Amino acid sequence: MTEAPLTSATSNPKSSHYAIIVAGGSGTRMQSAVPKQFLLLNGLPVLMHTLNAFYSCQPQPNLILVLHEDYHSYWMHLCADHQFQLPYQLVGGGDSRYQSVKNALSLVPDDALVAVHDAVRPLISTDIIEEAYRQAAVQGAVVVAVKSRDSIRQVKDERSQSLLRDEIYLVQTPQTFKAGLLKEAYKHPYHDAFTDDASVAEQAGHFIHIVEGSYQNFKITFPEDIAIAELLFNKKASL
């Protein structure tokens, strides 16, 4: 299920902070388009930006990258090409996001704090990551989220109903937890309602608290998103 660390450096044994970076793509063996985490953003694969953001945090978390085994050799080639040498542990992904995170959690001690983050959100800021760890230490389970700019409707049976916009949050990552709490929650069998880690923790009876995120921390989804991410990255760099 898990693999030995593939990088020469070892993770920081003193840190009680962990970050699981979840990269998508489940064994299509590169037949289709290159998964978005490998696309170049300012010349560097998206996933490397994401790992860099977590590596820059204080305290520095132990990094665990979950990636389907079909992509491991491709990723190692990318790392060599870009001389990417952060310390992290590489774990094989499961058939689902649920299984992937569960695999990675087996490497996290119960008394740690653990952040789970989408590989394709490279614009996450260290400030927000750090605030999520701080809040998780107090609250147990927090998600980074932003209020919706748009009105919200819920559609059921082809009819739609407006919801109160002020009550609605769009949930991003990281989603950060006391590790023991999340590991215990992941013992529940998979359920269709598990769209993210917070929903797993919620199903186990925990309240989910919200840490204010940023609209810039969006998920690279469409072809034009790379250009938008580059624009925002360069703006941030010029500040």
Added chain:
Amino acid sequence: MTEAPLTSATSNPKSSHYAIIVAGGSGTRMQSAVPKQFLLLNGLPVLMHTLNAFYSCQPQPNLILVLHEDYHSYWMHLCADHQFQLPYQLVGGGDSRYQSVKNALSLVPDDALVAVHDAVRPLISTDIIEEAYRQAAVQGAVVVAVKSRDSIRQVKDERSQSLLRDEIYLVQTPQTFKAGLLKEAYKHPYHDAFTDDASVAEQAGHFIHIVEGSYQNFKITFPEDIAIAELLFNKKASL
């Protein structure tokens, strides 16, 4: 309440399609930042792009622009500078969006179709506008909306609860109606839940149908949004 058309051309008397373009900013007399609808996007004010998009539709709608009177002379200067000469009617805005739309609706015949659109969504495509008119002719009340890319949480009393993402739509504009239906709905007194036109129609007992929108049709809200809109605009133009 309303003003005579300020442009030399008259609106198209044969069209039964109307579009109300709602520009924000309520009488701050330019003390604060320039309202977003006047910012330059590829050298042209955002609002002119928006009016152009509706003017390009078939059938061509009669355009009504709602703008607070404090900005009328500034707008006319902009029109002169940019030689902007589309036919439209200019209406003074009210103290609220609700009142602004109500003002404009008084110029729309009951048997028309009317689209209400945010001035700061300049990237709306003619295809989507036209589809919304077609659906409104059948269904009576439709909104353009997209599914959320993110998980959704509803927060009440400091606790959050996940909602089923597949049921949630982020509502954009245009919101398009049989005019008689919307005018009748706007006779109801203002209510805090009226965040958009669909919620006014819903309060009056109508079902709101959804027309698939585009993520590109976003609301210019933050300073970086102008650069993102330019990027998307130029991509569209190069296709």
